[in-house]
Structure formats: structure tokens, C-alpha cells
Amino acid sequence: MRKRRRTREGEIERERELWWNPDFSWTRDFTHAYGSEAVLQCREEEESLRDKIRADHERALQEAKEKLRKSRVELQAEIQTEKSKVMEDLKKKDAGPKPLPPVPMPKVVGVSDGEPPEPDVKEKRDKIREMMKHAWDSYRQYGWGHNELKPLAKKGHSTNIFGNSQLGATIVDALDTLYIMGLHEEFKDGQEWIEQNLDFGVNAEVSVFEVNIRFIGGLLAAYYLSGQEVFKLKAVQLAEKLLPAFNTPTGIPWAMVNLKSGVGRNWGWASAGSSILAEFGTLHMEFVHLTYLTGNPAYYQKVMHIRKLLAKMDRPNGLYPNYLNPRTGRWGQHHTSVGGLGDSFYEYLLKAWLMSDKTDTEARKTYDDAIEAIERHLIRKSNGGLTFIGEWKNGHLERKMGHLACFAGGMFALGADGSPDDKAGHYLQLGAEIAHTCHESYDRTVLKLGPEAFKFDSGLEAVAVRQNEKYYILRPEVIETYWYMWRFTHDPKYRQWGWEAAQAIDKYCRVSGGFSGVKDVYSSNPTYDDVQQSFFLAETLKYLYLLFSSDDLMPFESWVFNTEAHPLPVLHLGNITLPGSEPAQR
């Protein structure tokens, strides 16, 4: 019996190695042969390698000479043939899904039900489910297959983060919410669309970060929840398309990559051609799962390389600037933020630790150090007694907080347990203070919905000043923080605040064709932006639903939510070592 088991595991292991890593068997052979004989053999190999290099060199020189003798027309024809060959190879590579090696499925618990015992809470939960139905059905009717929906124009919508693709972002982003809410018909409908239509071989330049958190995160979560192989296959196909983005001099990925050609580049607006901290720093969770599921070490190695590179760099005042140049490996402008451009980098440090069953202590330490510097330099109390997180710009603190930074209340609470020097109580309190401030930013508006950014300056307390900061685009961060705070404290005010937000969304953002963002939360007669963001279904409604569910739905012991609210299971790796995480062999 024991023997059979061992053989089976061996087979699986071998299958993984051969399937993914042609170098692996070489490394192992060398290790086996290690000894004096091997050293001799090594020398011989070295010489033959040198001969080979010399021969290659000569051949290349010869070829270059021949090329110079050729006419322009001949050269153009040659280039054309080579191009067609590359295209053919690419097509072949795209052809059909490859089978993936089997891995043990992590224990999947608490993925359904969660019905609260209190009838009034159940009623609220039912209302949120109805809102999800309205958002989904509207998208189904008017925007199906498009990335997002224009709920007033009643047609499809997309933004530059998805290039010119039509990848059904809302379907992929919404799947796990549908599953958790028990909307199984809708889930099946989404699954069928993905099986029949989701194709990543398109000529579109997409955001690596957005595609990772929404698509790879969404597909992996759908896979773990439902066990349907198609989601895993699609996630891996897409991940392969993102890998060329890492081909930079430093290994810090480009912000964008063309899914077909693999050519990458950065946003034109980013400081000195830099990549963005919150973008290249928000890949870890998904990439660890990809290596776990496929046995391909590449994903794990790419994100660990980023971590190592960051660890070696000097940090001004202990802070991580938002910009890093992927060519030079140097920081761009010294701006630091827990809101846009920085936010989920910090979140993923903490969640890498949680997702590893608290074994990735390097990630935890990095998180603790980063948060300590943030507290010292960015977190202040306003004159009115509101704790806020400002933005650090070249040594100066801007007393402005973004809606995006409101997620940090939940993050501080989630990270409280396990923080150094017995500071758990302190961080839970900090989470509560941020939740309070962000609630104030909602409460001080006419619509009871929060602005995109709010100030604590010249007598201003948690209100937006500039017209272009007064919009609300169905963002989740404040509700996310309410949910985490609710889970850790069970203080009823968090459900109360969540309900206020849900009612305001239903009253001011709901239209017959779905839900829309609004342009001014201080106006009693707001205009719509006519976009139903995919994260409204992925995050905002999911967090609301969880807020009104019992804690045994998606328990924290088993699940960690990625930054787009896609739950990934904690990997109790025990004695399993992720391929690529072994110490380098000689």
C-alpha cells in the first residue's frame, strides 16, 4: 500500500517537472552525480561548452557577412519569412488548452449559506442580493461580453486598462460573488460564456495589474469555489500571456503588455518612465497560487525576484516611493501613498503572510516595517480629531486622503493579530479610527456617499474641495473596511454604516439599466457618469453581502481576499515546497 502511494506521488512530481521545467532534470542529474567524478566531468563539459560558444560565434560572424552581401529585397523577404514563422509558432502555442498536472486541492470551507439568525439582518442581506441580481441582469441584457456596462446608454463599455479587448471583465469579476450569493443559474451562464468565448490571443494592450487582480484573481477564485477545471485552465493561459511583461532589465514588470505580441511598456504619465508600486507589488497572491496549481516555478520566481530587489533598495525615511524605473532599478519621484499608486502593495505583504498560513515571515516583517514608517510620516489627527492618512510628496505631507486609502482601516485590523511588540490593540484601534474618518467623509455629503478624495486643511474636515474630486464611482474600500471591522469587533455600528451606504447606492446610483457612478456627491441633483464598474459586482456588493452574513461564510482562517475581493484559499503547505522556492542548487 505504502509503496503504491509513493510511486503515484513520484509520478505526479515527475510529470510536473517534465511538463514545465526542462532544466529541472538537468539540475537533479547534476546533484546526484556531485562528487570528485562530477568535478572532472564538469571540467570536460566546460571545455566543450567553450568550443561550442566559439563555433556559434564564428557561425554568427559568417552569417552577418553573408547578410551584408544580400540585396535589400532579399533581406526584406527573409525578414518577412522570419516574421511569418514567429506568427505561426505563436498560433501553435495558442492552440488548445494543455492538461495541467494534478495537485492536492486545498480544503474549501464555508463557501455557501451564512444566513444570519436575525430576521432584520437577513432582510438586508436579501436586499443586497437583489441589487446584485439587478446589476448582473442589466449587464446580461445590455453589455454581455463587453468589459463593463453603460447603464444609461444601455450598451457595453470599456476603458484603457483592458486595451481594445472585449474580454467580458464583468463576467469574470462577478463570478465568485454570484457563487457566494447562491445565484447558481447566473454563475452557470457566466461559466458557459467563458468556456465558449474567453480568448486571450487578442491584439490588445492591457494593464498587467488590472488583468491580474480581476481576471486571474477572479478565475482562480471561481475555480476554488466551484472546482470547475475550465477556470484554472483559463487563468493559466492568461498568466502565460502576462509573463513577457517581466522581460525588463530589472525584472520589474511593465505596467502594460500586448497580449498577442508580448510587447510591454509603461504608462506615459508615470514619473520618468516608471512602473507603479501598487501594480508590480500586487501580483504575489495570484502568482503563488499559479505556481501551486501548475508546478511551474516561473510565477513564484517572478514575484520573489521583485520582493528581493525591493529589499535591497534604500528607502527614503523608511518609505516606499510609488514609482520605480524598470530599466535603471531606481526610484522615480519620492511620492508615497496608501491610496492610489501604493495601496495594495502593502495589502499584499500582509496577505502573502496570511495566505502562507503565516509561514512567510519575511512578508510579515516587510509589512510591519512599512506600516511603522507610514504611521510615523503619513498618519495624523486633524484639528477636529479625525485620524487620516495623508500623501507624502518629496518630504512634505499633503493633508488629503483618497477614497482608495480607506481600505487601510480593514488592513490594519486584519494585520493586528501577529503585529510586533504587542501592538494588536493599537492596530485594531487604528483600523477603527480610519473607519470612522471614512464614514465621516460619507456622512458629510448630501448623498451620503463618499467623494474620491477629501481634505483636512484650512478648517476643512473630510470634505472634497476640487470639483474633480467629488465623484463616487461605486468604489468598495469604505464598505470593505466596515466588513473587516465588523468581523473583528462585532460592533453593530459597522452594519449600520454599511446599510447607510447600501441604501444611498440604491437610491442615487440605481437606474433602470443597472448602477451608475455619480459626478458630485454634494449635489442633490447629481449627474451620472454612466459606468457600472466591474468592481461594483466583484467587491462592493460582495463586501456588503458578507457584512450581513454570519462569520462562517468565507472564514478568515481558510480564505484570504485579493485586492479585488476574490477569495483565495490559505495554502497549508506543510512539507510541500513550492517549485522555485528551493535554495539554489550548485
Ligand code: DMJ
Ligand atoms: C479595485 O479594482 C481594487 O480594489 C484595486 O486594488 C483598487 N481599487 C479598485 C476599486 O476601487
